[in-house]
Amino acid sequence: MGLLEMSSDGIVQNGLLQGNRLLIVPLLLICIWIASSYLRLRCIPGPFFASLTNLPRLLWVRNGDAHDTHIALHRKYGHLVRFGPNMISVSDPAEIQNIYSFNGKFPKSDFYRALSFYVKGKAIPGLFATQDENIHRLLKRPIAGMYSMTSLVSYEPMVDSTIKTFFKQLDTRFVNTGRACNLHDWLQMFAFDVIGEITFSKRLGFLEQGRDIDGIMENSWRYFSTASLIAQMPWLDYVWVKNPILQRLRTAKINPIVAFARARRVEREKEVASGLVDIEDNTDTKSRDFLTRFMEVESKDPATPAWAVNAWATSNITAGSDTTAILLRTVFYNLVKHPLSLAALRQELDSQGADLFGENDNDIVPWKRAITLPYLDACIKEAGRMHPPFGLPYERVVPAGGAVISGRHIPAGTVVGISAWVVHRDYEVFGKDSDVWRPERWIEAGEEERKRMEASLLTFGAGHRSCIGKHISYLEIYKLVPTLVGAYDIDFADGIGRDWKVDNKWFTKQSGLNVRLKKRTVKSG
Template identity: 40%
Template sequence: MLIDELLRLLLPYWLFVLVGATAAWLLRNKYGRGLNKYPGPPLAHYTNWWRFFDALNRTPEQTHIRLHREHGDVVRLGPNVLSFADPKAVKTIYGLNKGFTKSDFYPVQNAVSKGHRLPSLFSTTDEDYHARYRRCVNSAFAMTSLVSYEPLVDSTTQVFLSQTQKLFAETGKSCDFSRWLQFYAFDVIGELTWSKRLGFVEKNEDVDGIVDFLAKFLSYAGPIGQMPILDLFLEKNPIRLWLQRLGISNTVFPVTKFAVDQNNGRQLEMQKVKEGAEVNAASSRGVDLLTKFTQAQHDHPDFMNDTRVLTACVSMVFAGSETTAISLSSVFYFLLKHPRCYEKLMIELDENVKNGTIEDRANGVISWADSQKLPYLDAVVQESFRLHPAAGLLLERIVPSQGIDICGERIPGGTIVGCNAWVLHRRPEIFGDHVDEYRPERWLEADPTRLKEMRATMFQFGAGARTCIGKNISLLEVYKLVPSFLRYFKISLEHPDKDWKTHNGWFVRQIDFNTKFTPRSIHVQS
């Protein structure tokens, strides 16, 4: 009765009530958490719609750089969101046993199968779940495993070089290099995960529309992740998922279906691995990731199951292709935009082949071990990582309930905090002068102390316990393909005076990177 009476009294003034409630909500957002002392865009103090539309504008990484240069090391990006630019914040926010957890930004990126979310190592916010999952599969991604994966990478690399010769170098046709490199990255993931190229490079096409689906999915996840509740009305709508579980709706993520089909093709073989059959680790083609994930299922039956094996495979497609292709595109683009650096790298490469430091293999492919003997190559790769890291948004974490000190600031519990690699990588006190310029020499001129600090600040793979588990595989691809490709082809921009465009859909992919290739002799004359 009291509620009915209250409604009767307020109903004639509903507009005033609505305006008053909205004003109270906005004021609470601005002042209620004690974050109003931190500078930032005025609208960001009141609502997350500001960062949603900033992400939707597809250049939030540039916004973050600008805001930190205007306002300093701590910037408020939302009513409950702080961005930190000081590299010292990384150890606190992403350090081990600090009590931080991932925010709801990440579950937006869950794949879905039959109406059920597939929380992966990357997307789960449950730290215990993550720790158990990572223990099961960690050995598959260790640096020591690179040797077993190298034959698989070499297989795709040789096909990629051959197809580049056939489709572009011999015909003189222009190549959409970013897309072509993404095809390469996808086929490498196919080899590494299922010992089977998926046909992107051979067919020169987007197999099953996976590349375009992934681009759309990430473009969705970037903005929606700024206001995760929207996902519950859209892709992860509970009614929609319920209908899928009942079989009424057959909607399935193409990437998930793709991985299911690949796994099903190896079902009998993997059943034997589950039962403890010994895997031939001495095989010339190496042991693929599906086999290692299934071995983990045998070794950890209390946790690993078919769904988690599938999730691990799906994660390889999601995270293992886009980021590596972006990194490869960056390396080649910056070299082409800086001919002096391109020439310097070619001199290093050719001279080391000539003097026998690098093995002059018949197929021209550079081994991982040999790539580590090229200091200027390393400088080129690191500088490309620095200027164009794949991830272009905050890696969000939630402050533990008791609150914590970050760089001398007492941050209340429940606050979302994070760092953006695009900001961290442009700290002049770490990387020296002219941080917006591409200059690989900064990695060679730095003294040991400075170099250690520079490497510690690099954030392209994240940091701490949630560092990208596929980091070593990505490095293997980059450090092998770049010198191998440069031995085979001289690369030129189709439009030298035109800069590429970028699209931040959470990962900052490149557009309008069109090139031409001219064959060169892979064997340097003595």
């Protein structure tokens, strides 16, 4: 028995030894990988743990203050800060043209894969999220002309129609009742309905119903809140969201925005088949909207993929609603918070008299008049500077051979990116008061200084991958802001207002944009 027991102990000990060896090997490999990863970019300053893992930057996003953290880190460490084992954040405005050049030599990183829409386990390519430059060219080339400012002016009557509906609801629900208005949500509902009108000749119905239709707004919020987290550690995307096993186990749900776009296309195809809509007729409203123009491209270009129309229409809604709403909220929040700015804008509007509305007879400021107003232009530029819609770095990958960025050679394969929030606070470009709202900086600046500030703006990105729909946003903003400011007296509902905050914690939202509206007794024209 003793020999047997000793033999058994020996077997157990040998088994444990072999098991320990099996553990030691992968642990050793992990340590080697961490050490080599750390050493590769050891010359770039930043938080120590960020040089070992991407977890810190995921937590910055999770805490809802990543943009503030990014600004603070750059002010501590300089133009180059290591945000992860293989990620460098850049704050040097001079590098915008280098990293986001029109030749696209710095491709998009895996950050964008997490932002792609998936339906039943399959990705829906989009202009913003696709990493494949061939797909991007395929999607952009046939429709780029539709987004020029010259072309978009034809959509102005559709924007006017939605503004009328918006004001009717404000009058009925808030002005006539004296109730406080959550302008935060109503501006997003306006943005959704405008993009629905110009894309499908059909609003999504937010304004008329005064609510989030089919949970589209909430779904959009949750989607991007989750995606922004996963994008900090892209490998999580395969484990959490796009895991093929989990995809099969989950109940298949189509994103409501994708569903709305698909339903409108089915309707339009029936209208074309029945002769109610003629793709060749440029006088009919529905023949001028984006959907019909997309379908026209599809019918004339055999190279157009079957999924392209849905991708274009979906991108219009997702990219054209949230970005516009964020900028509108920023403008109105800061105008109400800073009464001197609001008074200055009203003085500019009132000084125009009847000329403000040009040939319009509907008290809606036309685009061609709005863009001539210096203080309005300054307020909108300042809003884009203070609160750009995209709160994280626009990530790119250093190409083969490496690149010199801010005087340092960065090896190929390194992820680099510039955050609009960071570069828009640059003291050298925007002044020591760049943390505060001051539209006057755009008026006081000399020609060269103003050009430098404008070249440093990343409100809608830069280079050949900048937002194709930025002119849509500007068309809405330059028309709505002066029209609403001229028509209503606006003040915080509590009389003093509070900080405007959107809190990512547990995907909840807070708004400091609760206001009371009154018809102006003295108005332009």
